[in-house]
Amino acid sequence: MSVMKTTRDVKGVGxxxxxxxxxxxxxxxxxxxxxxxxxxxxHAKLLRSPHAHAKIVRIDVSKARALPGVRAVLTAxxxxxxxxxxxxxxxxxxxxxRVVFAGQPVAAVAADExxxxxxxxxxxxxxxxxxxxxxxxxxxxxxxxxxxxxxxxEADLSEAMAHSAVAMAKGETPTKAVNVSQTAHVKRGDVAxxxxxxxxxxEHTYRVPMVHQGYIEPHAVLAEWDRSGNLTLWxxxxxxxxxxxxxxxxxxxEENRIKVIPVECGGGFGGKIRxxxxxxxxxxxxVTARPVRYVMTRREELEAGMPAPQVIIRLKTGVKKxxxxxxxxxxxxxxxGAFSGTVLAVSAVFxxxxxxxxxxxxxxxxxxxxxxxxxxxxxxxxxxxxxxxDSQMDALARALNIDPVAFRAxxxxxxxxxxxxxxxxxxxxxxxxxxxxxxxxxWKEREAWKKGAKPGTLRGVGLSLGGWLGxxxxxxxxxxxNPDGTLSVLTGQVDIAGTNIALAQIAATAYGxxxxxxxxxxxxTDVAPxxxxxxxxxxxxxxxxxxxxxxxxxxxxxxxxxAAELEAAVDDLELVDGKxxxxxxxxxxxxxxxxxxxxxLYMSKVEPVIASSHPAFSQQAPAFxxxxxxxxxxxxxxxxxxxxxxxxxxxxxxxxxxxxxxQMQGGAVQSLGMALTEGLVYDDQGRLTNPSLLDYxxxxxxxLPNLETVIVEVPSxxxxxxxxxxxxxxxxxxxxxIANAIADATGVRLTExxxxxxxxxxxxxxxxxx
Amino acid sequence: xxxxxxxxxVNGDKVDLLVPPYVTLLDALRDxxxxxGPKEGCGTGDCGACTVHLDGKPVASxxxxxxxxxxxxxxxxxxxxxxxxxHPLQDAFVRHGVPQCGFCIPGVLxxxxxxxxxxxxxxxxxxxxxxxxxxxxxxxxxKMVAAITExxxxxxxxxxx
Ligand code: FES
Ligand code: FES
Numbered sequence: 001m002s003v004m005k006t007t008r009d010v011k012g013v014g015x016x017x018x019x020x021x022x023x024x025x026x027x028x029x030x031x032x033x034x035x036x037x038x039x040x041x042x043h044a045k046l047l048r049s050p051h052a053h054a055k056i057v058r059i060d061v062s063k064a065r066a067l068p069g070v071r072a073v074l075t076a077x078x079x080x081x082x083x084x085x086x087x088x089x090x091x092x093x094x095x096x097x098r099v100v101f102a103g104q105p106v107a108a109v110a111a112d113e114x115x116x117x118x119x120x121x122x123x124x125x126x127x128x129x130x131x132x133x134x135x136x137x138x139x140x141x142x143x144x145x146x147x148x149x150x151x152x153x154e155a156d157l158s159e160a161m162a163h164s165a166v167a168m169a170k171g172e173t174p175t176k177a178v179n180v181s182q183t184a185h186v187k188r189g190d191v192a193x194x195x196x197x198x199x200x201x202x203e204h205t206y207r208v209p210m211v212h213q214g215y216i217e218p219h220a221v222l223a224e225w226d227r228s229g230n231l232t233l234w235x236x237x238x239x240x241x242x243x244x245x246x247x248x249x250x251x252x253x254e255e256n257r258i259k260v261i262p263v264e265c266g267g268g269f270g271g272k273i274r275x276x277x278x279x280x281x282x283x284x285x286x287v288t289a290r291p292v293r294y295v296m297t298r299r300e301e302l303e304a305g306m307p308a309p310q311v312i313i314r315l316k317t318g319v320k321k322x323x324x325x326x327x328x329x330x331x332x333x334x335x336x337g338a339f340s341g342t343v344l345a346v347s348a349v350f351x352x353x354x355x356x357x358x359x360x361x362x363x364x365x366x367x368x369x370x371x372x373x374x375x376x377x378x379x380x381x382x383x384x385x386x387x388x389x390d391s392q393m394d395a396l397a398r399a400l401n402i403d404p405v406a407f408r409a410x411x412x413x414x415x416x417x418x419x420x421x422x423x424x425x426x427x428x429x430x431x432x433x434x435x436x437x438x439x440x441x442x443w444k445e446r447e448a449w450k451k452g453a454k455p456g457t458l459r460g461v462g463l464s465l466g467g468w469l470g471x472x473x474x475x476x477x478x479x480x481x482n483p484d485g486t487l488s489v490l491t492g493q494v495d496i497a498g499t500n501i502a503l504a505q506i507a508a509t510a511y512g513x514x515x516x517x518x519x520x521x522x523x524x525t526d527v528a529p530x531x532x533x534x535x536x537x538x539x540x541x542x543x544x545x546x547x548x549x550x551x552x553x554x555x556x557x558x559x560x561x562x563a564a565e566l567e568a569a570v571d572d573l574e575l576v577d578g579k580x581x582x583x584x585x586x587x588x589x590x591x592x593x594x595x596x597x598x599x600x601l602y603m604s605k606v607e608p609v610i611a612s613s614h615p616a617f618s619q620q621a622p623a624f625x626x627x628x629x630x631x632x633x634x635x636x637x638x639x640x641x642x643x644x645x646x647x648x649x650x651x652x653x654x655x656x657x658x659x660x661x662x663q664m665q666g667g668a669v670q671s672l673g674m675a676l677t678e679g680l681v682y683d684d685q686g687r688l689t690n691p692s693l694l695d696y697x698x699x700x701x702x703x704l705p706n707l708e709t710v711i712v713e714v715p716s717x718x719x720x721x722x723x724x725x726x727x728x729x730x731x732x733x734x735x736x737x738i739a740n741a742i743a744d745a746t747g748v749r750l751t752e753x754x755x756x757x758x759x760x761x762x763x764x765x766x767x768x769x770x
Numbered sequence: 771x772x773x774x775x776x777x778x779x780v781n782g783d784k785v786d787l788l789v790p791p792y793v794t795l796l797d798a799l800r801d802x803x804x805x806x807g808p809k810e811g812c813g814t815g816d817c818g819a820c821t822v823h824l825d826g827k828p829v830a831s832x833x834x835x836x837x838x839x840x841x842x843x844x845x846x847x848x849x850x851x852x853x854x855x856x857h858p859l860q861d862a863f864v865r866h867g868v869p870q871c872g873f874c875i876p877g878v879l880x881x882x883x884x885x886x887x888x889x890x891x892x893x894x895x896x897x898x899x900x901x902x903x904x905x906x907x908x909x910x911x912x913k914m915v916a917a918i919t920e921x922x923x924x925x926x927x928x929x930x931x
Contacts (some may be wrong), residue, residue: 022864025872026856026879028807028847035806115792214907216811217873266809266873267907298812372809496871497908658867663908665869693816693905701911702902706894 011516012509016658019501020519033220033236033263034295036293041222042071044284044294046277047107047115047124048304049099052370052686053133053146055128056097061107063123069116071288072267073124074108079283081252089306089339090246090275093283094127099128100148100338101372102687103304110292112282133686134372137310137335140179146548147178148338148368165420181340183368186348186420187505189359194327198318200399205314208390208735208753210307210335210678213377214698217266218296219305220759221278223285231282232259232639238268238494239533243443244525246275247282261524262494266536268359269670270376273535274341304690305374307680309342310335310385315351315392325355325411330362330388334381339373342366343380345421349469350385351422353391354430355411370686376535378469378667379728383674383735386466387753390736394464395749404740405438410463426621429650429714429724434465436712437626437648440444440738446744449630458633462747467624468730470725471536474616476529477546479554485578485593487511487554489520491543492528492654497727498659499539503547506540506720510551511558512575513592529612537725540655541621542722546613558591561598561606562590621716625649625729627668629648630738633745638761640676640742648710652724657711662725665707667730675701676736677754778839782856783848789836794925795829796820798836805872807847811905816902821877822846828884831925832880847876847886852882858924862917870908878904890929891922 008434010168024030061073076082077095086092095106107124111117114279134140134148195201239258265272277294285292294303312333330351334342348362397407400529402738412434413419415427432545437443446461447689453459477491489507492619493499504520511518522528530542563570566588573580581589630644647664656662677697681689690696715722735753743749748763772911776787780803781891787802796813799805807860808831811819814835822831823845852858855865859882864895869875874909878901892900907916 016867017814018864018867019869021867021872022867023860025869025875026847026860026863027851028876030872031806031887032809032873034810035800037801115790213906215871216817216905216907217809217871217875218811262916265871267871269907297808297858298814298817498867498870662867662909662913665912666906666908667910669910670907691813693812694814698905698907700902700905701915704898706915707910707912751905 004579010508010512011514012505013655015505015656016022016654017501017505017515018055019498020119025583027035030264030268033222033234035265035292036222036234038291040290041112042112042288042290042292043114043117044107044281044292045114046105046156046280047121048300049095049102049104049106050344051099051128051130052102052135053131054099054128055131055497056095056106058127060125061109062083064109064120066118067120067123069112070109070120071112072110072119072284073291074287076282082249087210090250090279092757093250093279101370103300103372105280108280108284110288121475134179135369135682135684135686137312137333137367137369139160140367141177141365143178145179148370149181149527151447175591178363179368181336181368184344184348184573187361191327191329191359191361194359195318198731199321199328200396201316201318201390202395202399204317204392204395204749204751205312206391206751208384208387208674210310210371210374211377211674211678212302212305212307212680212696213269213271215267215269215271218298218301219272219277219500221281222291222293223282225286225289229552230257230259230455232261232491233278233282234263235278236263236272238263238265238272238496238535239532240494240525242494243275244532245411247278250275250279251282257768258699259524262522264495265494268534268537269378270380270494274306274375274663276306287536288468291726298693300681300689302696303688308377308380309374311347311381313385313388317392317396319396319400320513321379321400323400323407323410325357326359328352328357328360332362332364333371334364334366335372335588337371338685340366340368342374347385349420350382352388354389354413356417357412360649362420368757371682374406378670378731382466382468382728383671383732386464386732387735387739390464390466390733390753391749393482394523394736394740395666398743405434405443405463409434409641412493424621426620426623427717428467429712430467430624430679431651432463433626433648433712436710437463437628440628440646440648440710441643442628442630442646458635458745459631460633461628461630462718462737462739462741462744463626463628464733464736464740465550465624467622468537468725468732469622470541470620471538472616472620473532473538473542475543475546476612476614477543477550478529478612479511479547479550480721481554481558481592481596481599485517485596486504487513487518487593489547490523490527490528491516491547492501492523492531493539493543494534495522497536497663498656499534502540502655503544506544506547507551510548512557513578537623537728541719541725542617544723545615548613548720550611550615553613554609557609558592561595565590619671620725621719623650623652623724623726623729625733627737629732629741631738631741631745633742633760635764636761638757638759640755640760642705646708646710647730648712649729650714650724652710652716653722654711655721655723660711661709664709664730667727668707669699669704669733671731671734674753675738675755677756679754681724726744771848774834774837776840778841779843781845793835793836794832795834795836795839796831799831805846805848805892809873809876811873819852819874819877819879821880821904823884828881847879850879857883858921859886859918861925862921866913867919868909868913874904874906878906878914886922886925890926
């Protein structure tokens, strides 16, 4: 497009610009849902089941209803929408006659004050008949295990669709096992022959427990109805249009009767995609005809949020002495909790596709248990899958005494190579990322550094490589020129990660003005063009394209207006410093301001400049990260100290390097948490034993060194300015990097996350004894 | 339970609130004084999002009863800078692009401000321990540490002038 010629670099794409909401965030001005208090507000509380599996015999709410200040007490019997068996977690608003996980809501209260609502919960009398629970996913698969699902519930694949369109054959035969809700199977070549011809065969079972996304703002929602039956939701959500659809579905309401206002979201990481407490809050607001706010407690978050699935992967791999890959056999079990909804296919694709196995056979099962159902957590199932395959590659390299980076590089898939599902790998920068990581000082100088270990301590360096296929979702954006020559960009995209500034930078560069002339707004579902989830590392990749196209179209409109006014051809015009001029004719020009003004003037014949774009997408952009960990280890206590940590990541094009670094560092710490400290621990009755942030240990500033970031830019063919998704890759590699570093320091391979001091000390003691 | 009068100083102003005796300082500030800068991330003293200064010392306001603040002085994030100028810590946080979701930020800033009042030129380790009670899930802390280090330098320079 000729009008795309830029004659002068504007301040836009590629600059490290702090996000514009910074001042409001550092002064406490930004409002989250819990900060919004309309007149007449009621507070909601939910009574939750203490049992993982039980029949509800009787519920008596009469005393709670009689408490002064209580405005509503509801059970499933009071809610006409709750009829049949819930198809998904969102539909399980209140338990009907059976609870299937500890923490499942059984009754709901709305009261004048939180304290009154809490008191009312104590007055509700529920009689349960406790039933045996399926707690361990491997046991739950066995015949005779207590069944979780209601008959007739279907596997829920919407999560998989939302994150990463992974095309894969579903399991060929419907499975008979009672709690298996999804299966998948990919294979190629002759695995038995491959193992028979292998010199070295290694088999390990890797396990990563359920972990919580850990956003610091708990789920919160505020609901209010008008007298015409329209619902407004102020929500902490990663996708207001998705929230609208899910709530409409549960309440049987037309979507245009619901307005979702996406309030500042205090972190989501996948945990605030699916509806959770929105439907019940809306129902309480309807029953009371008052605004109702519900804010989950941290304990509720941990006990009854939507954590990441537990992932158990058995891997058997065979290689020749010279390092030739021969065969891989894998078995993946994803524990989905009480409702189906994991991204099973992602795991199989990564296990079989990242390295070029001539023969592989990978089976996956999703298993239901009597625990809270799971949801996405930043690159769902990728960290766990990479923990398995990368640990395995590292172990093979060590067993063969081959340089671990050279071994990976030799077998790494390249663009065009077939993935496990036989689709070709799209353009991706995994080889470049691995090469950059392998050349990094922290990796190169590992032997010298290890020699410096103090007596009584061990040192090790571990590296790993992982990636994400990239999500896609149709989306819209609009750009308009204001009467003063500034631009307004509108999307419905929830900005958690700093994507709005990146989108504004894209608009600035595409239109041809400096970033300070661009303001971007996230609109509610009534006014914003339809926009997808802030998830799957696809905001900049997809919404960026919509903004880019809308800005280009707005530029074209502007140039056409200028061409008519200047009596010149569009091709002869250029935009310089807010003025459209005829090339080579200084002084002849028209300012953006005057064009903007004429588009908004009484009796003016000039059209306003308003452009929109609404693309759909088919081409994913895989994005890879490698992480290098330098650790010191106390062999007596098993304590690991992280000394240095490096994140090398292909971002395609860093639209805003400052925001990109922030994503890389934040994701890495979540990855390190999964590696070192985090895990939801359940007793044999299916009750959570660590429902507080004291016992569910997240990493603090004192646990960590500075995290070094190395940005690699291998442009994607379809992303705006070559950008790729940035959010997910950094959460992927650390569990394997740490396990590899521990193996480097001690010679012992740990396969069960988190890699706690207890586990390390025990493994070392066992080796000492053996 | 009957409400009681809580008279104390908040961000330099004399304030009288009527609060029930079981209410935490965090809830009194948020619900009665209208200061929603301090956040509740856990309510059990484990996340630091509710950090405010009580007589100059950082406390988890979710663990303090409101009436314990009687006659004392409380400073919240709303009182860290002035109406027109950011505190050097706030300014450095903005420039370093620290805030992402932003939910932890008021608490982190109050912890950092208390740290700088105690150590004008803290080491990296002192900074990391100074904010170890504040969980952030978005940033990985690296940019926070850099911003706090820089702000300490700015404050010292300002004082020297
Ligand atoms: S809310 Fe007070 S420490 Fe978490
Ligand atoms: S910026 Fe989100 S928790 Fe710290």
